Amino acid sequence: xxxxxxxxxxxxxxxxxxxxxxxxxxxxxxxxxxxxxxxxxxxxxxxxxxxxxxxxxxxxxxxxxxxxxxxxxxxxxxxxxxxxxxxxxxxxxxxxxxxxxxxxxxxxxxxxxxxxxxxxxxxxxxxxxxxxxxxxxxxxxxxxxxxxxxxxxxxxxxxxxxxxxxxxxx
Ligand SMILES: Nc1nc2c(c(=O)[nH]1)N[C@H]1C(S)=C(S)[C@@H](COP(=O)(O)O)O[C@H]1N2
Ligand SMILES: [Mo]
Numbered sequence: 001x002x003x004x005x006x007x008x009x010x011x012x013x014x015x016x017x018x019x020x021x022x023x024x025x026x027x028x029x030x031x032x033x034x035x036x037x038x039x040x041x042x043x044x045x046x047x048x049x050x051x052x053x054x055x056x057x058x059x060x061x062x063x064x065x066x067x068x069x070x071x072x073x074x075x076x077x078x079x080x081x082x083x084x085x086x087x088x089x090x091x092x093x094x095x096x097x098x099x100x101x102x103x104x105x106x107x108x109x110x111x112x113x114x115x116x117x118x119x120x121x122x123x124x125x126x127x128x129x130x131x132x133x134x135x136x137x138x139x140x141x142x143x144x145x146x147x148x149x150x151x152x153x154x155x156x157x158x159x160x161x162x163x164x165x166x167x168x169x170x
Contacts, residue, residue, distance in 0.1 A: 035107045035138060035165050038146045040127065042092040044169040049092035053146075056127070059087035064126070066150050069157040080150050082128030085167070086119050094169050104149050105166040107139060112149065112161045126150045127164065139163045 034041060038053040061083055067075040089096070096102075102114040119125055128150045129136055136145025144162040151159055 031107060031165050035146070035163065038129075040088065040147060040164065041166040042088055042094060042169075043166060044092075044094050047092075047094075051088060051091070053129070056083055056088070056129075059083040059091070062126070064150075064152065066152050067155065068160075069155070075155070078131050079133065080126065080128045081130035081133070082126035082150060084122040085125045085127050085149065086122055088127065088167065089119065089169070096169060100169055103168045103170070104161045104164055105168060106161050107163040107165050110161055110163075112159045114159075118151070121153075124151060124153045126152070 033039075034050070040051045040056065042049045042051070061081050063079055063081050065077055066080055067077050069075040085102075089102075096116050096119075098116055100116050102116065102119050104112045104114060114125065126149070128148050129146055131144075131148075136148060137143025138146050139162070147164040149159075149161040149164050154160070
């Protein structure tokens with residue numbers, strides 16, 4: 001291969017990597033903005049629905065008690081305010097089969113997988129935005145919000161995703 005050909009190939013590779021980096025950065029930036037605007041995105045395949053905080057409130061908020069277990073600490077009971085997660089999926093007209101998986105994605109890349117039967121239980125899985133009557137602070141301000149997924153029937157909070165931005169069904 002001539003030097004020219006090699007330079008050409010390297011040039012093309014640099015461009016490809018650059019384009020991917022750009023697309024990736026754009027996707028991260030979009031997610032950050034949704035996080036700041038208190039939006040939640042529901043996704044299945046090509047279909048994407050964005051809910052604002054006001055739209056989420058219309059699903060009817062509920063208050064409930066749940067035990068928060070932080071790592072290295074004893075569980076502490078708190079009062080949470082939120083809406084059942086299933087309401088968002090229903091409103092976005094997401095069809096689910098028994099074997100589907102619901103991936104709850106957070107701004108820090110954390111992902112929690114839920115089964116369809118768990119999500120169908122309205123008294124179990126909530127998209128929560130208040131703790132003890134106060135709006136949850138976003139991650140930048142040292143909070144667990146603006147949204148945290150509360151799984152009431154799960155005593156370990158490992159799956160209680162903090163800073164939730166997107167729910168993807170597949
Ligand atoms: N987005 C996000 N959610 C998360 C985590 C995380 O790293 N990122 N950690 C989980 C774990 S392992 C625990 S124990 C609980 C409580 O975390 P804390 O101890 O930082 O309060 O949050 C869960 N939710
Ligand atoms: Mo944990």
